[in-house]
Amino acid sequence: MSRDSDVLVVGGAGVDTIVYVPELPLPYADSYMIRSGIETRAGQTGDFVALGLSALGLRTHHLDMLGDDPEGELVRALHRDRGVGLTVIPQPAGTKRAVNLVGPDGRRLSLYDASRSHSEDRFPEPVLRALADGSRHVHVAITHPAAHALPVLRDTGVTLSTDLHDWDGENAYHEPFARAADVVFVSTARLTDPERTMRHLVERGRARIVVATAGAEGAYLLSDDEVTHVPAVAPPAPVVDSNGAGDAFAAGFLFGLLSGEPPRRCALYGAVAGAHACTVPATRTAAAGREELLTRAAEAESALR
Template structure:
């Protein structure tokens, strides 16, 4: 088989993140659910932005953060996502391509503005996200470049993008292209509320083998199998007979494989500043490990390292080279 030229190609929401710190009173005053991701309309977006304090604006989106992390490890990444040809859309494309990530999806010339997510970070480091999806909902099958998908070792799908029907078809088409070329397909479940909406569909993707690798946190896994008991949910996942990576915040991270379950502790950090992107960057490390031929346990360690770096500062993109950091820790 010809070697793939891309390690991971991701399909996801192309979103500009707007970060601001606030006390919990702000969440109460604006009726925000702490720790959750809520979808909002453009009017609500403008209201929240006006009420927020000083902010930091960076390119984001869950799957794009993962690809940015992969690039920081030295991996070859590509991204498919939709932005409008407006100021934020051009900023977004520049930010991603400057990292060495291939991002060739065409701009939307009309319709809603480029998506943005307003992320409120409370003093405990927890993040509450309020997302205006805008242009990123316009992703369709036409945006799925067959050659690019078939050039990737792993295609990574973002569960958050499962809402628009056209995006679902894009996901299915990408899975079809990837498997036809001998590639693998991964999905991140993204959020327990997302799982609540699409539980049967996500289980269908797993059981029909449209995906080969699953990323989930503890809450998402419990939601997927409708149980309050983690061990019960883990056993149900193990019975699916696929590869999965499960994060448990400060506890540990698990790799579930047909051969068994492997656990690795979290990477120690001095202080948790902002948990935004922790799961995204864990996926970056794990995927980099898989695509660079490392054992599952080492892939878990790389995931934990990347998640530890990201929660030590504000923002969901690495502040330092993950390749250098991993090398210093003896992981590369």
């Protein structure tokens, strides 16, 4: 069957306002002078995954709700400029937005504007089904209303992935995503026992692969009932920002998966893409390209022999 795209990304479109602060947590003060400036740019989790996949040569399409507002136009322009297809469902509440406080070490604190969605928001089923039927794979962001799209997506038979981000292993909001996806990404940031959580994800859902990312400590891969450690890859330049590293990891991993690579090499691709993302300031969106990723992955494999 012919497919129109390799990956459909559902949800996660929005705009971030980046503020570089002297430290995190930020001590209380009446005011701070931000010498580097305060900049608003398009790009949240779904945008970063879509752009990362496209930069690696995969035919990528993005579906989400956007407002008829300046933030929505920033998102539309980003996709036009990068050649990523975008299907927009009108969002009367406005485009999702957040403020990211970024510390000197690249860590970030995100403040999400929860007012820009409604509980009744839904993707039209005919649109969702048609886009999924035309894709080899669907990556679902854990943003509203993507959870309501999961039954339709599963019904199409297409494989699904999701990123639970800094899930604590208990929050019920993440459960529908965790149970529906064939490939699950999660950060170890709030997990007391990452391997136990990873195995529970397999036992309670459909996941055949679980990846727990651990920042500078690398990642843990659960595949074929075996957990292995994937070392971190040295960034190609100084680390300036961790924003988008997890999204880049997911894009690199999915690139490998859709290229027919074994899970271990997919995780290496993810580590390379994630390391690259850490060298890109939060005010920019610049994903690793296919040639760079393959070259750095080959170098990393040679170093481990």
